[in-house]
Amino acid sequence: MEELVKKFLQYLFAERNMSKHTIKAYNCDLEQFIDYSKRCDCQIEKVNYLYLRRYLAYLQTIGYTRASIARKLTAVRSFFGFLQREDLMDSNPAPLISFPKLEKRLPKAVRIGMIDALLNSPDTSSANGQRDRALLEILYGTGIRVGELVQLNLEDINFAQQEVRVFGKGNKERVVPINQEALGSVKNYLLRRKKSYLKDKDGSALFLNNQGGRLTDGSVRRIIKKYVRQAGIETGITPHVLRHTFATHLLEAGADLRSIQELLGHVDLSSTQIYTQLSRARLKKIYLQTHPRA
Incomplete structure (x- = not known):
């Protein structure tokens, strides 16, 4: 087998x-x-x-x-x-099996105050702190997946156009905008990147570890966990939570679903529509907490 x-x-x-x-x-x-x-x-x-x-x-x-x-x-x-x-089996026994019914869980989103605390946690006087600030800014500022983040190369950041080229699921390419704050953090990191990380290597990866190799998904998760603790944030924050927060904050500020779909790299709009449920749930909570007759 x-x-x-x-x-x-x-x-x-x-x-x-x-x-x-x-x-x-x-x-x-x-x-x-x-x-x-x-x-x-x-x-x-x-x-x-x-x-x-x-x-x-x-x-x-x-x-x-x-x-x-x-x-x-x-x-x-x-x-x-x-x-x-491939004619390696006469029949497929699996299609008759039904999938277990799943609970529809709304994605978590973090308040902007917590995001600010997280982004300001790295000590940018150190090379690692500058790198970590840059990757946190990109995750929240673009909503890209952690797997997309660690695959970024130097050439994928377009400073002139304020854009990032991303290769998503199935190696599908998309271009997403990036804000000035995030770009500034990337620029500051790049000033220290070659001296602090490359040593004898000439890597094309944007984010490097202390040995000069490309950061991994697991490394980024550990970095985020470190700064969540450092900032005293009790809510669990992961790369995916930052992605959800990016989308939720855009929706709450008036962005339309189609635009959010493009930014997130969702093939199907139904994957993006869950954020409307999240927004409605939050509105209902606010209503129940504030309306005199609620």
Whole structure:
């Protein structure tokens, strides 16, 4: 089964143009399915509807949330669909399996005061502090994903046009505006970048670690966590929360959904429409707290 998974992952990379992050997630989910099948002594040709139902029930018993189970089911369904299309299996047992019903959770958004506290936390007298201020400004100022942030190269920042070129999911390119405050932070960081980070390397990556290599998703998450604690912010803030906050603040200031969709790189407008629910929820809360008859 492992060889079939390798073929499937190669297909995702070469033909579906999926990101390395997505392919890695698919691989982890399928490795877990293979491990379960080995323990059950079940060959791939024996996998059927009832077997998959038992697998999903097993995932639930060991504590996975509905959202995690739905993601794992997506990987399994795609895998078996690939095998059927490639004539490696006679039938696909997965489409009959329904996805677990998910609760619609509204994205978190952070108040502007907390954002200001976070952005002002790095000590910009140090090279790392200047770098961290710049990446925080870009995340909140553009709404890009953390995976898009760490893939930025020097040539992707257009100072003259005040724009950033971003390569999103499926390596799709888009250009987003960037504010003067964020650009200023990037300029200050670049003044120290070569001397403080590159050493003997000549990297094209915008954001570098202390060894001169490209920052990773995990590094950025740890950086944000550090400054959240430093700023005394009790609300959990992640790169994705900054992305949600970017979109929510735009909507509350009067931006239209289509524009926000383009800025976020959403293919489908329905992905952006959740922010209207968030805005309505916040308005309702304000109404209930302030109206004399509420």
